[in-house]
Amino acid sequence: MGRPMRMRRQATLASLAAELGVSRTTVSNAYNRPDQLSPELRRRVLETARRLGYPGPDPVARSLRTRKAGAVGLLLTENLSYAFRDPAAIGVLEGLALACEDAGVGLHLVPASPGREDVAAVHRAGVDGFVVYSVPDDDPHLAAVMARPVPTVIIDQPRIEGVDRVGPDDAAAITQLAEHLVGLGHRKVGVLCMRLGRDRNDGFVPVERQRSAHFHVQKTRLEALAAAFGKAGVEWSDVPVVERFEHTVDDGASAARQLLDAYPQVTAVICTSDILALGALAEADRRGLRVPGELTVTGFDGIAEADRAGLTTVHQPVLEKGREAGKLLLASADHVNARVITLATELRIRGTSAPPRTMEEHWFGP
Amino acid sequence: MGRPMRMRRQATLASLAAELGVSRTTVSNAYNRPDQLSPELRRRVLETARRLGYPGPDPVARSLRTRKAGAVGLLLTENLSYAFRDPAAIGVLEGLALACEDAGVGLHLVPASPGREDVAAVHRAGVDGFVVYSVPDDDPHLAAVMARPVPTVIIDQPRIEGVDRVGPDDAAAITQLAEHLVGLGHRKVGVLCMRLGRDRNDGFVPVERQRSAHFHVQKTRLEALAAAFGKAGVEWSDVPVVERFEHTVDDGASAARQLLDAYPQVTAVICTSDILALGALAEADRRGLRVPGELTVTGFDGIAEADRAGLTTVHQPVLEKGREAGKLLLASADHVNARVITLATELRIRGTSAPPRTMEEHWFGP
DNA sequence: TTGAAAGCGCTAACAT
DNA sequence: ATGTTAGCGCTTTCAA
Numbered sequence: 001m002g003r004p005m006r007m008r009r010q011a012t013l014a015s016l017a018a019e020l021g022v023s024r025t026t027v028s029n030a031y032n033r034p035d036q037l038s039p040e041l042r043r044r045v046l047e048t049a050r051r052l053g054y055p056g057p058d059p060v061a062r063s064l065r066t067r068k069a070g071a072v073g074l075l076l077t078e079n080l081s082y083a084f085r086d087p088a089a090i091g092v093l094e095g096l097a098l099a100c101e102d103a104g105v106g107l108h109l110v111p112a113s114p115g116r117e118d119v120a121a122v123h124r125a126g127v128d129g130f131v132v133y134s135v136p137d138d139d140p141h142l143a144a145v146m147a148r149p150v151p152t153v154i155i156d157q158p159r160i161e162g163v164d165r166v167g168p169d170d171a172a173a174i175t176q177l178a179e180h181l182v183g184l185g186h187r188k189v190g191v192l193c194m195r196l197g198r199d200r201n202d203g204f205v206p207v208e209r210q211r212s213a214h215f216h217v218q219k220t221r222l223e224a225l226a227a228a229f230g231k232a233g234v235e236w237s238d239v240p241v242v243e244r245f246e247h248t249v250d251d252g253a254s255a256a257r258q259l260l261d262a263y264p265q266v267t268a269v270i271c272t273s274d275i276l277a278l279g280a281l282a283e284a285d286r287r288g289l290r291v292p293g294e295l296t297v298t299g300f301d302g303i304a305e306a307d308r309a310g311l312t313t314v315h316q317p318v319l320e321k322g323r324e325a326g327k328l329l330l331a332s333a334d335h336v337n338a339r340v341i342t343l344a345t346e347l348r349i350r351g352t353s354a355p356p357r358t359m360e361e362h363w364f365g366p
Numbered sequence: 367m368g369r370p371m372r373m374r375r376q377a378t379l380a381s382l383a384a385e386l387g388v389s390r391t392t393v394s395n396a397y398n399r400p401d402q403l404s405p406e407l408r409r410r411v412l413e414t415a416r417r418l419g420y421p422g423p424d425p426v427a428r429s430l431r432t433r434k435a436g437a438v439g440l441l442l443t444e445n446l447s448y449a450f451r452d453p454a455a456i457g458v459l460e461g462l463a464l465a466c467e468d469a470g471v472g473l474h475l476v477p478a479s480p481g482r483e484d485v486a487a488v489h490r491a492g493v494d495g496f497v498v499y500s501v502p503d504d505d506p507h508l509a510a511v512m513a514r515p516v517p518t519v520i521i522d523q524p525r526i527e528g529v530d531r532v533g534p535d536d537a538a539a540i541t542q543l544a545e546h547l548v549g550l551g552h553r554k555v556g557v558l559c560m561r562l563g564r565d566r567n568d569g570f571v572p573v574e575r576q577r578s579a580h581f582h583v584q585k586t587r588l589e590a591l592a593a594a595f596g597k598a599g600v601e602w603s604d605v606p607v608v609e610r611f612e613h614t615v616d617d618g619a620s621a622a623r624q625l626l627d628a629y630p631q632v633t634a635v636i637c638t639s640d641i642l643a644l645g646a647l648a649e650a651d652r653r654g655l656r657v658p659g660e661l662t663v664t665g666f667d668g669i670a671e672a673d674r675a676g677l678t679t680v681h682q683p684v685l686e687k688g689r690e691a692g693k694l695l696l697a698s699a700d701h702v703n704a705r706v707i708t709l710a711t712e713l714r715i716r717g718t719s720a721p722p723r724t725m726e727e728h729w730f731g732p
Numbered sequence: 733t734t735g736a737a738a739g740c741g742c743t744a745a746c747a748t
Numbered sequence: 749a750t751g752t753t754a755g756c757g758c759t760t761t762c763a764a
Contacts, residue, residue: 012757023735028759037733055515060435060492061757063426064740070490071474080467084460094450101446101477104484106491108437109473111466118470124436125472126426126492149421378741389751394743403749427741430756 011054071106073127091318099326136214178228252279267356274299292354312353377420437472439493457684465692502580544594618645633722640665658720
């Protein structure tokens with residue numbers, strides 16, 4: 001606004017052609033195929049355009065005609081703004097932006113808040129394809145995306161038959177971590193996890209809810225932990241799992257508090273994200289529990305903050321996830337089978353994991 | 367991809383209408399104005415749509431017809447991916463995303479790398495308006511945006527007559543900071559600044575280049591510093607200014623090194639961003655210079671890392687910048703005069719600024 | 733090198 | 749409550 005002159009679109013390609021006494025084709029060519037007309041004529045066209053205030057071909061009309069929007073849509077489960085708070089999400093965004101930039105296409109962030117059932121934003125997005133990042137399998141926005149006749153690539157979750165996907169091998173990654181802890185001697189463990197469904201459930205998670213989780217990544221990690229600790233003789237139904245709807249350091253801290261209040265005998269807190277783990281570290285500090293001497297804490301993701309905190313965690317290449325997803329989407333080569341890219345993860349053993357204190361140590365000191 | 371069935375768009379609103387034996391209007395209404403037709407008919411329409419695989423009205427065609435794209439474009443001077451690295455830029459993005467979300471419109475990130483002269487991405491973006499964030503006044507992408515007949519809001523820079531703008535009062539803000547330093551007794555100062563033009567110039571900046579800078583924010587800050595220190599009797603042409611094209615902590619460090627190597631007598635390093643200042647702190651540490659005992663360092667922006675480092679800086683509300691810009695753009699009330707929103711800044715005096723060592727102290731210790 | 737014709741798929745008056 | 753009529757602004761065969 002603020003420039004009334006530029007507000008009212010008057011000139012169109014047709015009016016410009018009329019003014020010049022040439023056909024619309026010629027004007028179109030002046031913009032899109034300079035080699036298809038004489039330089040002299042082209043100059044005249046462009047100059048008249050300037051004089052008439054014609055801003056060049058309307059992008060929407062062009063998109064309709066060419067059936068190319070020149071943009072890819074991004075759907076995420078969280079508030080758009082949240083994506084800029086979570087370092088892992090930022091990494092994915094950065095990678096995706098990189099891929100888009102290389103291809104010269106725009107990145108259209110779809111305004112789909114989790115609460116809002118309003119799916120219209122998905123329908124309204126003029127894009128050539130979607131990247132879906134980490135949404136629950138019953139998300140209505142996801143359904144709306146899948147209904148659109150454009151290619152789609154999913155990052156992390158959900159897993160949908162026949163749809164391209166990019167992500168780590170969550171089960172294998174966290175199994176490695178679990179084996180590390182089992183190897184250290186931990187048997188009394190507790191888990192902090194991110195939301196398992198679209199409904200808010202801040203608290204302990206019955207096994208049934210774990211089983212029916214709509215966030216595949218969380219579900220897979222819990223299952224893998226159950227399997228790994230099961231092998232070590234730990235009955236999974238005895239293992240406390242605390243869920244948090246919001247994914248912040250504070251929520252991690254409060255979850256840890258809830259866990260340790262009810263299960264003080266826990267020797268290791270396994271978190272399904274670094275953010276939650278950072279919160280757990282804060283809570284341990286608050287309680288005066290030394291880490292790793294008195295409590296082991298582990299994360300997942302390998303964000304920069306985790307490195308700084310010396311957190312034992314599983315690193316996954318978040319930037320690559322975004323970039324690979326973008327490349328997959330933009331490489332529109334025909335292919336029958338869904339493509340799946342599995343990214344390498346790396347167990348990073350740092351300073352927050354150590355053998356548990358034995359009972360003797362607990363009562364009589366080390 | 368990976369779902370061949372969904373790839374070929376066959377059904378259109380018209381074909382659906384034909385199949386049903388109703389008019390196109392009716393089908394359109396079934397989607398857009400449910401109250402305009404009987405529930406029974408609507409059900410039939412929607413069901414037939416499902417059967418035929420009609421995915422609902424094409425967003426591009428709809429946009430062409432309604433002259434609403436349902437998205438705002440964002441143009442930034444840096445690589446898109448860079449925006450996700452700079453905390454200040456992330457803040458702006460988050461705020462803008464917030465505003466978009468509230469309005470239910472998409473956020474279209476335009477792939478405009480600084481190097482690339484290719485302006486086509488701006489022309490191709492199907493958006494209802496642009497937010498331009500911190501670009502040089504001679505940026506060709508900016509020119510392309512201004513040529514488009516849609517409202518535009520600029521954040522920070524450049525200043526363009528008649529165009530809405532959101533930003534802090536850079537001159538006032540940094541003048542406050544300068545007065546703080548002058549008050550402490552600093553007279554031998556040096557400056558680290560961000561790029562002043564689209565050409566790369568990593569090194570000292572002649573006054574002439576300062577004067578002709580294409581980045582208005584940097585220019586304003588330098589001018590205000592010149593004025594403030596001029597009042598204190600400091601000849602600005604004697605003040606070394608080091609420019610860096612890239613905006614990273616490492617570049618801040620190398621700039622500080624360059625400055626201190628050539629001007630070891632400097633008692634304060636004024637940085638036009640926190641990122642650069644964090645680099646300067648790192649370099650001071652590397653040289654064994656105590657801050658603030660032996661060297662004062664100041665920043666600008668007030669990012670979280672700066673707080674953590676206890677940096678003396680000027681805080682500006684970056685999230686608000688983005689949000690206000692979005693609100694301004696989306697509040698399309700007619701108005702003749704350009705709107706300007708000036709955001710409050712706050713001088714945050716922390717632990718990296720102190721009086722300079724006197725010469726006596728320098729030679730003989732405190 | 734230029735032009736004529738034919739839509740791309742949809743919505744919004746304005747009827748009925 | 750449903751249909752008729754007119755485009756939105758552009759690109760693209762195909763012909764001249």
